[in-house]
Amino acid sequence: MLKIVYFAWVREAIGRDEEQIERPGPGSTVADLIALLVARGGGYAEALADSSRLRAAVDQRFVPIDSPIGDAREIALFPPVTGG
């Protein structure tokens, strides 16, 4: 299983802050994972369909969306950050 965490309006549109999903096949990227989630429709599609609005972290490190998931334990999906 793979843990996914969501933040900000991604979290609100999906309606949960984290979940466990079946680990996608070997060689899958974060973009592949996003496509799987978008296929669920509803809030997932609303939040994740436009990946240009998304940023990701793999095991608490920012990565480009096309990065491999590898043997990661936690994927985070969120909008561009607005701290400071």
Next chain:
Amino acid sequence: MRRVAVQTEDFDVGAELAALEALGGGGVASFTGVVRGEGGLIALELEHYPAMTQAQVGRIVDEALARWPLLGVSVIHRYGRLEAGARIVFVGTASRHRTAALESCAFLIDWLKSEAPFWKKEHFAAGATAWVAARAEDEAKAKGWTG
């Protein structure tokens, strides 16, 4: 001195500056970010990624320590609900050289804006809320420090 704090509580700017001044470098620079109460905004709600925030802010601080000859760096970033006028973030740097103190302070706040996992939601008097959109200008500023 290397201080990184991610907290809900307010902080004492005077005490933070005094700690940096006590390092004896002769130069201390700082930036304090405050919730801007304009356009009917009553509060900001800051969300963060707890498993990542402390480590990521630490990496940004380490980057500053590697680039400039600093005697001390303090970064404090609050989260949770912050009313208009409340302090959000503090960056302080101490050095023997004013350029190092000033430049590293500007670098740290620019990088915190685009490299630390925080998100701001605005709450308005009429009850409306809105997530703050990242500004391309902020991302460009952070990138301007690379290379």
